[in-house]
Amino acid sequence: MKDADHTKKPEDRRDDEGFTLVELMVVIAILGLLTTFVVLNVLPAQGVAEREKARADIAVLEQALQMYRVDNRSFPSTQEGLAALQSPPASLSRPERYRAGGYVQRLPDDPWGNPYLYQFPGERGQLDIFSYGADGVPGGEEDNADIGNWQN
Numbered sequence: 001m002k003d004a005d006h007t008k009k010p011e012d013r014r015d016d017e018g019f020t021l022v023e024l025m026v027v028i029a030i031l032g033l034l035t036t037f038v039v040l041n042v043l044p045a046q047g048v049a050e051r052e053k054a055r056a057d058i059a060v061l062e063q064a065l066q067m068y069r070v071d072n073r074s075f076p077s078t079q080e081g082l083a084a085l086q087s088p089p090a091s092l093s094r095p096e097r098y099r100a101g102g103y104v105q106r107l108p109d110d111p112w113g114n115p116y117l118y119q120f121p122g123e124r125g126q127l128d129i130f131s132y133g134a135d136g137v138p139g140g141e142e143d144n145a146d147i148g149n150w151q152n
Contacts, residue, residue: 047143050111050134054147057108058129061085061116062149064103065127071097075120075127082107082118082129110147112136124150 064085069075072092076084080091086107088098109115110131122128130148133140140146 047134050143051147053111054131055151057110057116058131058147058149061104061107061118061129062127065129067099068103071099073097076118078119082116122150124148 061082065075068085072094076082076089077091080089083089085103086105087102088095092098107115112131112134114131114136117128117130117132119128119130120126128148128150130146130150132138132146133144135144137144138146
């Protein structure tokens with residue numbers, strides 16, 4: 001029994017090989033639709049994830065500052081900043097109270113690559129820890145909105 005392809009003439013077999021232009025265009029259209037679907041559904045989730053990461057970082061920094069206050073009887077000044085969580089500031093009246101190893105291993109940057117900002121006393125609470133968002137300037141909406149420990 002012979003294979004059906006072997007009984008065809010060589011010029012007839014060429015028609016069975018490869019893809020037609022229509023088939024290629026259908027595949028390209030399907031890939032375009034899938035890409036559009038992914039872009040529309042995944043990219044907005046990235047903005048939400050960045051804002052949630054900023055909120056989580058701020059909560060960790062706030063807890064570390066509370067531990068600092070318990071040990072040293074006061075929060076670091078605005079000038080001492082969040083760096084006081086890694087190494088004791090020179091202005092400490094009782095440096096022996098400072099926790100060995102500090103209060104955080106490293107100071108994180110916000111999801112947009114900027115350092116978190118700190119102010120004591122705060123304008124919105126006892127102390128303010130915040131990020132200016134994706135645009136790095138005060139104010140804004142959505143991804144550009146300020147994120148701080150005054151938000152729930």
